[in-house]
Amino acid sequence: MVAEMQGLVNSERGLVSRRIFIEPDIYQQELERIFARCWLFLCHQSQIPNPGDYFTTYMGEDPVLVMRDSGGSVNAFLNVCRHRGNRLCRAESGNAATITCAYHGWTFGNTGKLVAVPNLQDAYFGELDLDQWNLIPVAQLDDYKGMIFATFDPDAPPLREYLGEMAWYLDSFFDRREGGVEVVGGVHKWVVPCNWKLPAENFGGDAYHVSWSHLSAIRAGFAGDFRLRNTGGSLVSPGQGHCVITLGGGDIAEAPEPELVAYEQDTRPEVVARLGPRAEQVSPIVGTVFPNLSIIRSTSHSFRVWHPKGPGEIEIWAWIFVDKAAPPQVKEALRVNGLRGFGPSGTFEQDDMDNWQECTHTSRGVVSRRYDLNMQMGLGHEEYRPDLGGLASDYRLSESNHRQFYRRWADLMAAEQWQDLPA
Amino acid sequence: MQVTPDLLREIEQFLYREARLLDNRQFHRWAELLAEDLRYWMPMRSNRYPANSKAIASLDEAHQETHDLTEAHELAVMDETRESLIRRIERLDSGFAWAEDPPSRTRHFISNVELEPTENPAEIRAYSNFILYRTRGEREEDFYVGSREDILRRTGETWQITYRKIVLDQSVLSAKNVSNFF
Numbered sequence: 339m340v341a342e343m344q345g346l347v348n349s350e351r352g353l354v355s356r357r358i359f360i361e362p363d364i365y366q367q368e369l370e371r372i373f374a375r376c377w378l379f380l381c382h383q384s385q386i387p388n389p390g391d392y393f394t395t396y397m398g399e400d401p402v403l404v405m406r407d408s409g410g411s412v413n414a415f416l417n418v419c420r421h422r423g424n425r426l427c428r429a430e431s432g433n434a435a436t437i438t439c440a441y442h443g444w445t446f447g448n449t450g451k452l453v454a455v456p457n458l459q460d461a462y463f464g465e466l467d468l469d470q471w472n473l474i475p476v477a478q479l480d481d482y483k484g485m486i487f488a489t490f491d492p493d494a495p496p497l498r499e500y501l502g503e504m505a506w507y508l509d510s511f512f513d514r515r516e517g518g519v520e521v522v523g524g525v526h527k528w529v530v531p532c533n534w535k536l537p538a539e540n541f542g543g544d545a546y547h548v549s550w551s552h553l554s555a556i557r558a559g560f561a562g563d564f565r566l567r568n569t570g571g572s573l574v575s576p577g578q579g580h581c582v583i584t585l586g587g588g589d590i591a592e593a594p595e596p597e598l599v600a601y602e603q604d605t606r607p608e609v610v611a612r613l614g615p616r617a618e619q620v621s622p623i624v625g626t627v628f629p630n631l632s633i634i635r636s637t638s639h640s641f642r643v644w645h646p647k648g649p650g651e652i653e654i655w656a657w658i659f660v661d662k663a664a665p666p667q668v669k670e671a672l673r674v675n676g677l678r679g680f681g682p683s684g685t686f687e688q689d690d691m692d693n694w695q696e697c698t699h700t701s702r703g704v705v706s707r708r709y710d711l712n713m714q715m716g717l718g719h720e721e722y723r724p725d726l727g728g729l730a731s732d733y734r735l736s737e738s739n740h741r742q743f744y745r746r747w748a749d750l751m752a753a754e755q756w757q758d759l760p761a
Numbered sequence: 762m763q764v765t766p767d768l769l770r771e772i773e774q775f776l777y778r779e780a781r782l783l784d785n786r787q788f789h790r791w792a793e794l795l796a797e798d799l800r801y802w803m804p805m806r807s808n809r810y811p812a813n814s815k816a817i818a819s820l821d822e823a824h825q826e827t828h829d830l831t832e833a834h835e836l837a838v839m840d841e842t843r844e845s846l847i848r849r850i851e852r853l854d855s856g857f858a859w860a861e862d863p864p865s866r867t868r869h870f871i872s873n874v875e876l877e878p879t880e881n882p883a884e885i886r887a888y889s890n891f892i893l894y895r896t897r898g899e900r901e902e903d904f905y906v907g908s909r910e911d912i913l914r915r916t917g918e919t920w921q922i923t924y925r926k927i928v929l930d931q932s933v934l935s936a937k938n939v940s941n942f943f
């Protein structure tokens with residue numbers, strides 16, 4: 339069944355139906371039309387630097403195994419044994435020449451090839467064609483500035499095209515200095531009872547909630563007091579559902595650690611030279627790569643995937659990243675401040691979970707569900723800005739990015755194929 | 762410091778009293794038990810194949826990653842000092858700490874207390890297990906289960922915590938957040 343998307347999202351009027359946060363049919367269609375088609379983030383290159391290194395993750399609800407083969411190239415497969423569908427690799431990361439399924443012992447190489455099957459001669463009479471039973475690969479895999487993405491859809495546009503104007507904004511997070519970024523070891527993983535779109539839209543454009551939702555952390559000194567600043571800054575939609583929150587050029591929202599504030603100032607000329615004149619106009623601090631990768635570079639430097647686990651649940655997988663070229667004391671300050679701000683115990687992040695949970699749970703009420711959500715802030719006060727490469731709000735607070743995020747969502751949900759999608 | 766039945770009893774009582782302060786939300790009194798040089802650290806668990814696993818044939822032994830706990834320079838659920846814990850308490854005092862507003866109701870259960878001497882005669886190492894039960898709102902329930910390794914320092918009549926390593930048993934935390942103290 340294909341749910342009728344008409345009327346669920348009205349981006350012209352800034353209205354979104356609450357049905358899309360709760361209804362199982364709509365969720366199933368999201369798995370098909372969004373998660374099985376879009377480019378999804380898998381992991382960072384610095385997590386799997388050596389031949390044989392692997393990392394296990396999900397694309398939508400499909401378990402995926404990302405592996406660097408013995409020759410050094412990265413591949414990704416369904417982490418599912420071809421025999422009876424057992425989960426093949428049960429570790430979160432490691433190094434492998436081969437992995438053997440725990441059920442009957444089929445063995446796969448780090449290129450995804452089925453290399454050994456017990457009782458092949460006696461029980462299968464040597465008649466099983468191993469080549470037909472390799473791991474199922476993703477349709478396309480590519481890397482942008484160390485971030486590895488894949489899609490299950492052979493018809494999806496290439497990654498660079500999928501990112502479009504978002505690429506520059508990714509540069510502003512991941513390619514500020516020579517060498518780009520690396521991740522701190524370990525991934526925060528935790529369960530939140532909310533729909534995946536709530537955190538995705540929040541990181542994509544909710545500058546509004548910061549000075550209220552996070553006031554306790556700001557008051558307790560976990561951030562500079564950016565509540566009181568009234569700089570420029572804008573919500574930017576670089577297209578295709580991607581969203582970025584920016585401050586005015588030169589503004590930062592770092593944790594108030596002297597070494598971090600100094601590091602931002604000291605590296606600024608180099609960063610501007612590298613990123614170009616747009617970096618004088620805007621400082622991107624938070625954003626969402628459609629659909630479910632979000633990045634923050636303010637009081638914490640983190641990127642995270644909102645893995646969908648049913649309409650009302652997600653797993654957050656969050657990393658902390660640092661400029662590779664940063665000195666050790668800056669990396670350490672970013673590690674410590676990163677996890678104190680964002681992550682399960684984050685003094686900012688812990689207050690978000692509650693709100694997303696309740697926004698999801700109240701959608702259960704059939705009467706509550708009749709009333710659309712309001713995403714009207716700044717409606718009509720946004721314009722296409724060629725210098726910023728996207729639709730930008732006229733004021734630093736707006737729900738213009740929300741409207742673009744949900745417009746893209748509705749377009750993808752309605753489109754049978756990539757060619758049917760509006761630009 | 763020598764481990765005696767009296768000392769064990771004294772440390773157990775100290776840990777129970779600490780738990781009561783936390784459950785009663787007397788966080789500033791709890792903070793008085795924290796030493797100036799405290800490291801309060803909750804690393805993360807993960808699923809790894811052990812070195813003897815036959816599920817995997819490593820290409821390069823050196824990168825097999827068999828440790829299931831993040832290390833000091835890696836991510837942690839919490840990595841705190843006395844000063845940062847006090848800032849967390851001040852956050853709760855602000856009237857804007859939505860994750861704890863209305864507050865959690867918690868119950869700490871501390872067991873399996875074992876003592877071990879350290880090189881420092883003023884300090885003792887205490888291992889314990891814990892269950893932290895949290896309920897909040899109408900029917901939210903979380904169980905945080907794990908172990909602690911403390912180093913406690915004798916200060917006059919009482920003790921201060923100078924090191925606490927908290928190891929949760931879960932890899933993917935089933936709680937939506939960690940807004941309580943352990």
Ligand code: FES
Pocket residue numbers: 419420421422423424439440441442443444
């Ligand atoms: S399910 Fe994997 S070997 Fe049978």
Ligand SMILES: [Fe+2]
Pocket residue numbers: 540547548551552686687690
């Ligand atoms: Fe937030």
